[in-house]
Amino acid sequence: MAVENACACGEKLSEEELLAKLDEVLLEYKDKPGALIPVLQIAQGMLGYLPETALKRIALGLNKPYSEVAGVVSFYAFFSTSPRGKNVIRVCLGTACYVRGGKNVLDALKHQLKIDVGETTKDHLFSLEVARCFGACGLAPTIAINDKVYKRVRPTKVGEILEQYKEAAKQGEAHG
């Protein structure tokens, strides 16, 4: 399974190279208490998601049962064990957003993308996740796509937002 991913500098690394980097991280964190969550965050940052091979390496590297590593990964919505789409959509269901209809926005997105929370579209363009509070409660309901936060989102308007990303992807392909 080839993991296509780029690190910050834009250069592509093979899965092997990425896992070798992970081993370095593991050596550094090995004896630190409470290392599991930071290591998982780093690994997800490097690989884009947390494949089984990486999780098993982490378990061995930190000397923790695999069941515990998996338990932590499956507890936090932030962690993903399947490759995520090019664009990660996070819908805020914090109190303010929930009250102002965040759930309806989420339903609209599920409907448009034909996926459930935690899933990725077949074309790998979008993944859908839920989040708690982006600190923009005054402008609820909010969603974030990658690092961009959209405020006062109407369920009827999500189509338009998605369209921009689909368009950008097409442009990218044409140039690529």
Place this chain on the structure above:
Amino acid sequence: MPTLTIDNVKVEVAAGATILDASRKAGIRIPTLCYMEKVQAIGACRVCLVEVEGAKTLVASCVMPAGEGMKVKTNTKRVREARRMVVELLLSDHDGDCQTCNRSGDCELQALARELGIKEITYPGAKGRKLIDDSTPALTRDSAKCIHCRRCVAVCSQIQGVGALFPQSRGFKSVIGPAFAQNLDTVTCVQCGQCAAVCPVGAISERDQIDEVWAALDNPKKHVIVQTAPAIRAALGECFGLPPGTLVTGKMVSALRRLGFHAVFDTNFTADLTILEEGTELLTRLKKALVDKEKVALPMYTSCSPGWIKYVEHFYPDIREHISTCKSPQQMFGAVAKTYYAEKIGKKAEDIFVVSVMPCTAKKYEAQRPEMNSSGVRDVDVVLTTRELGRMIQQAGIDFVNLPDDKMDSPLGISSGAADIFANTGGVMEAALRTAYEIVTGKQLPAENLHIKPIEGLQGVKEASLKITGAVPAWSFLEGVTVNVAVAHGLSNARKVIERMKSGEANYHFVEVMTCPGGCIRRRRPAARDHRRGADEAHRRHLPRGRREETPQVAREPGSRPDIQGVPRQAARREIAPPAAHAL
């Protein structure tokens, strides 16, 4: 040393003790579910709530430290209602089909509901996931019955050092199980069944194989025989309300005959064989190392505990060669029954059906291992646990308590007595050493020559040294040699021994490992309730009776048994399996 008052009883406890400890000292019962003495106190289930004067909320007594001058009430309206609500909430998410549950009558949740006087469940609502896992020969899991007490998690990781179980996911999706809620056969579970032994409900239990035994008994073509492990005769009585540890050997034999078994044998017979083989193997390895200067795998580890073998295959595949190639008594019995005994009674191996009654779920797994068919067919067909045999006797409508005594069949039915201590931690090592000593010196091992002592700071591991003097000529190279041995019970303790060997901190020749804490004898308990009271005390209560049968037998050394001669030796050896496919 705080002194506190619980329900008007004054009690003084050691610093660091909890309210629960104090109440037990004062003889006041507080119900618990998630708590396990010395193993787990996490305050998760809230069943142990009590009222402390001056505190705003009720507190969980299993984690709340006892304070000087505290005034505790364990039986107020508020406490009763809160406990009831806690259990009602557990029940509302519990798949409560008690009538068909194999733990009915022996379930802590059921008992608690009755004890707290719950008459209806006022919180109907969503239920968790129902995942059934019957992927292993030893265990069945049903996530819908799980109450998330995490006792299994604690024993699997702390006592066994396996860590196959952990809470997965969250909310109603949450299950206690292997990574990503997979089945047990995909992970490093060693099938020891410690999780099933501590589960308060029917969420993890031994695989029920009673019907397979009934089918064989109903089949006129099959000659169905049964072997019973030493631990069973002291445990079975408890299924019928007799006090823990009561020896019911005679009644058990009667019951087995009434169930329709054609012959009833004692696993002790082959335990003697195991001891003899194991002692000889140790000597052979020592000779190779000392005289022939060959490279042999030392220390030699015992091989009778199948959970331990699986543990090594998963976690330390590099020491597989160190495990004795002797089969466990159960498997030797199966092999001998389907070869030697089959020939004696003029039957074919495939017409004999061997049932074992064992204290341990891993024995179910052991019997299914592919290499365990030296008779050409499966050597042991079905393994029942004590609980299953108890249920089978009930199904047959047998009035167990009033049965007359009966005797085991021979020649497979007498034993040296050396094997009687086999089920205890240290028993296999001691018996094998005695045998080896006698072979080497021609004399019995004087009791004072073997000093087994605990290792400072290492609970669950003991060691001993034995200096050999007066060796007969054939074994003269062992004259003056000191044999170092160690005994570990509970797999996390076994790990300590392996690590000590690896780091060069210790140099043993022979190591006994039993998968279960306290050895097989601890596993003979049919009920899980001991774990609430504290395993140590329970062990102490059982021990003297387990050792009791040692005395009346005739011959001490298994080698001196006439009936053992002539038993085919190849039946006694097992093959070393190739490395396990998955390491995690």
